[in-house]
Amino acid sequence: MYAIPKKVNHRYAYVFRIALLTYLLICCGMWTFQRYMLYHPKVERETPANYGLENYQSIWLVSNDTTHVQVWYHRARAGYPTIVYFHGNKGDLGEEAPFFRLLTDSGFGVLGLNYRGFGASEGVPSEEGFYDDARSTMKYALKVLSLNPQHVIIYGESLGTGVAVQMATEYHVAALVLQSPFISLQARVQAACPWLPVSLLLKDHFDSLSKIAQIHTRLLLIHGEDDDVVPVAEGKTIFEHANEPKEALYFSHRGHDDFDDEQLDETLVAFSHKYHLIDYHSTGYVTPVSGHG
Secondary structure (H helix, E strand, C coil): CCCCCHHHHHHHHHHHHHHHHHHHHHHHHHHHHHHHHHCEECCCCCCHHHHCCCCCEEEEEECCCCCEEEEEEECCCCCCCEEEEECCCEECHHHHHHHHHHHHHCCCEEEEEECCCCCCCCCCCCHHHHHHHHHHHHHHHHHHCCCCHHHEEEEEECCHHHHHHHHHHHCCCCEEEEECCCCCHHHHHHHHCCCCCHHHHCCCCCCCCCCHHHCCCEEEEEEECCCCCCCHHHHHHHHHHCCCCEEEEEECCCCCCCCCHHHHHHHHHHHHHHCCCCCHHHHCCCCCCCCCC
């Protein structure tokens, strides 16, 4: 029988040790730097007025762990709901200024949160930290602003859908809007790095799929069919597991974050009309009555 020379065995062992060491270093790097890779905040002490939102207020809230976070607020027109907005994993509320302007022009109120570490907010980004910040925002809306929960719409975009889903499990509001939602962060990272033990390394999970069935409120799900960051299939899976009443709009030739703001605004107006989220008696608007001539 042919025997493998000892030099060859040593060479294989050496290559194996190098490969194992490299793998372990990659795992250690992911454990250490994953939040730097996940969150890309824009850190600026800006006010809404700096982005042309002159009628918005900049308000400071204190989270459970005493972190100070910034929210931007514009009061709703009489009879219209207020949208509590949770943005994605990059930038800050300033990037949503054109969309916010359209929403308030349409009559909606807006209460947008700059998570910890984003914009002017203090702290370091993390899943549980975001949830604490979002709870402080919801408490401000319901207790300080005295908004009726049935006049509140929770809106999450991209990573913010994970925050929005969690809040919708804790607060029963008029509606939940999810723009470009994902199943879970673990599913996204595992798809990108199938050779890593993601379940063992990941600190933040945002597991929306395991929570969506706990929510019993109106759902509007929006996703771009050409999304190459979060495949539209993930949005469809979330929608499939959600309770009624629910609606989904899948926009052709749209990716992850290139939606037309006017189209989104019109979609929200139509959705609010359909589910009677706008109080016509308070607005002074008279709904047309069909007659027979």
